[in-house]
Amino acid sequence: MAAPKKVAIVGSGNWGSAISKIIGLNAQGSSNFDTTVNMWVFEEMIDGEKLSEIINTRHENVKYLPGEKLPENVVAITSVVESVKDADILIFVLPHQFVKGVCEQIKGHVKPGAFACSLIKGVDATQGGIQLVSRIIYKTLGMDVSVLMGANIASEVARGDFCESTLGSRNADNAQLLYELFHRDHFRISITQDAATVEVCGAIKNIIAIAAGFCDGLGYGSSTKAAVMRIGMMEMWQFATNYYKGVQLGTFLESCGFSDVIATCYGGRNRKVAEAFVTANKTIEELEKEMLNGQKLQGPLASYEVHQLLKKEDKEKDYPLMTAVYRICYEGAPVTDFLKMI
Ligand SMILES: NC(=O)c1ccc[n+]([C@@H]2O[C@H](COP(=O)([O-])OP(=O)(O)OC[C@H]3O[C@@H](n4cnc5c(N)ncnc54)[C@H](O)[C@@H]3O)[C@@H](O)[C@H]2O)c1
Numbered sequence: 001m002a003a004p005k006k007v008a009i010v011g012s013g014n015w016g017s018a019i020s021k022i023i024g025l026n027a028q029g030s031s032n033f034d035t036t037v038n039m040w041v042f043e044e045m046i047d048g049e050k051l052s053e054i055i056n057t058r059h060e061n062v063k064y065l066p067g068e069k070l071p072e073n074v075v076a077i078t079s080v081v082e083s084v085k086d087a088d089i090l091i092f093v094l095p096h097q098f099v100k101g102v103c104e105q106i107k108g109h110v111k112p113g114a115f116a117c118s119l120i121k122g123v124d125a126t127q128g129g130i131q132l133v134s135r136i137i138y139k140t141l142g143m144d145v146s147v148l149m150g151a152n153i154a155s156e157v158a159r160g161d162f163c164e165s166t167l168g169s170r171n172a173d174n175a176q177l178l179y180e181l182f183h184r185d186h187f188r189i190s191i192t193q194d195a196a197t198v199e200v201c202g203a204i205k206n207i208i209a210i211a212a213g214f215c216d217g218l219g220y221g222s223s224t225k226a227a228v229m230r231i232g233m234m235e236m237w238q239f240a241t242n243y244y245k246g247v248q249l250g251t252f253l254e255s256c257g258f259s260d261v262i263a264t265c266y267g268g269r270n271r272k273v274a275e276a277f278v279t280a281n282k283t284i285e286e287l288e289k290e291m292l293n294g295q296k297l298q299g300p301l302a303s304y305e306v307h308q309l310l311k312k313e314d315k316e317k318d319y320p321l322m323t324a325v326y327r328i329c330y331e332g333a334p335v336t337d338f339l340k341m342i
């Protein structure tokens with residue numbers, strides 16, 4: 001029998017903490033996994049106490065997922081290198097702007113044969129164009145990277161609401177182990193090999209959520225918001241088919257596709273902050289700080305990263321919704337013109 005696999009969760013924010021509940025419970029219940037799950041915590045002080053110590057003694061991430069008990073076999077570790085050095089499976093779950101730096105820190109400290117799964121919804125602009133987060137991890141660490149994306153609002157998953165998530169993986173053995181690590185009766189996993197599409201959906205839906213928030217802030221009703229969501233999904237499809245190979249329509253019907261567009265456009269943080277932006281007379285960054293207590297928005301940044309590529313290729317007109325979100329967030333275009341722009 002193979003030795004139990006050691007799991008490290010790289011990240012401990014809102015989603016990182018919620019998924020640690022599932023991973024911790026599944027690791028306890030399966031001989032395929034080492035019972036102790038490491039979780040890297042970016043250390044900070046909370047009312048004079050270290051967050052990592054609070055997690056290891058009270059088993060609660062009081063800042064990023066308050067009110068939810070984490071399993072006691074999930075152990076907070078403040079050195080990212082220490083957290084991953086013995087791990088066979090690395091679960092990346094941190095805001096996408098930090099992934100490059102974290103990968104550089106752990107480069108050379110990862111066990112040979114280890115593999116990864118990214119839960120990060122975002123893309124990265126490069127000089128040559130754009131790259132998926134899984135590609136950053138693969139290029140820096142040289143390991144196989146699967147992805148898990150879906151209609152999963154962290155607080156709802158943490159309290160045990162039923163939902164689904166899509167595991168994109170090109171390696172059948174790794175996919176099977178990841179299925180066992182993530183699947184629970186209330187958190188239903190489906191597997192596809194169309195991993196790039198799963199990841200594109202996760203990144204682009206955050207831009208659509210900003211557009212949906214603008215609609216709410218501007219006082220438009222459900223019909224307008226549904227139209228905006230449809231236009232956003234068309235751009236998501238167009239973007240995926242233009243830039244990635246083997247894109248399957250069926251993937252957009254999985255949780256990572258249309259379900260996540262719905263969940264995020266009604267219940268997500270991007271929507272909430274974008275709604276407030278319409279009337280607050282403050283920047284998105286100011287509102288993020290005021291409203292999210294350290295949690296991070298991915299939508300505005302995703303629009304920025306995608307826009308670098310669209311501008312370079314003179315394709316802004318082909319993606320009016322994504323371009324409008326970028327112009328409103330970064331170029332001071334009036335949000336009241338949003339519908340005219342799309
Ligand atoms: N929250 C959700 O409901 C949810 C659900 C599904 C997917 N996701 C995705 O998961 C990813 C992570 O989101 P999250 O909600 O766990 O994070 P979050 O929004 O709660 O972000 C806060 C985290 O970022 C960390 N952080 C702050 N500065 C940092 C730095 N300089 N370097 C490294 N880490 C730093 C904080 O310590 C904290 O752990 C995102 O891509 C998000 O889109 C989120």
Ligand SMILES: O=P(O)(O)OC[C@H](O)CO
Binds near residue numbers: 152154209260267
């Ligand atoms: O809160 P948001 O907008 O980052 O969205 C959270 C999840 O991605 C929804 O699936």
